[in-house]
Amino acid sequence: MVENRQAYRKNLISSGQLYAAGELLNFIGYDVSVKGMSVEVIPGSFLADAEDFENLVKENATVEIFVKDLMLTGEADIIWVVNEDDAIHLGLEFKNVIYNAEKLWHKRRYFRKSKRAPGLLLADEQKFAFESINISVDGMMIHLVEGDEVSKPKDAKFSVGFVVKIISQALSIKAVAKIAWIDTETKTTMGLRYLSVENA
Secondary structure, eight states: OHHHHHHHHHHOOEEEEEEETTEEEEEEEESOOSSEEEEEEOOOSSSOSHHHHHHHHHHOOEEEEEETTTTEEEEEEEEEEEEETTEEEEEEEEEEEEESOHHHHHHHHHHTSBOOOEEEEEETTEEEEEEEEEEOSSEEEEEEEOOTTSBOGGGOOOOTTOEEEEEETTTTEEEEEEEEEEOTTTSSEEEEEEEEEEOO
């Protein structure tokens, strides 16, 4: 019986999607069990290698997932990250998941669709203008932009883990957030995870 269950886990391969740090990534899942699964993730723009995922786990290991063939959606924790044969492999442990929930995933994904709106980011007595790229219940992806009476984007000296304040009348939000990741090329695109939120 145990051998049959192990074979079942090894043979079940499913495509799916993973949402973390403002990015929606595709994956191939395998070794599925009732407790979790292993996945090979297709790199994204900002979560592009194993090191990016290792840094993400240090801040918040919880991600949202949808496993197509199982019609499963919900939350999972990343419990390990491995770079093997130039591919990113993650071990996921299910937390709060629902089966037969494809429609629910599409609704949650719709909520995270691109939403561009202006706002202000406050840090160390500096004020920066930003435009949101997408938002979710947990945070948002933003890009610093030029603006009147604000610091220039090139003057931003942020690092992962830095705590900032954000205000956006267009999004009706005022929040304290932690920088979850920063695009290493532009230095001005970043993912923010809310620590506390109130209506603006």
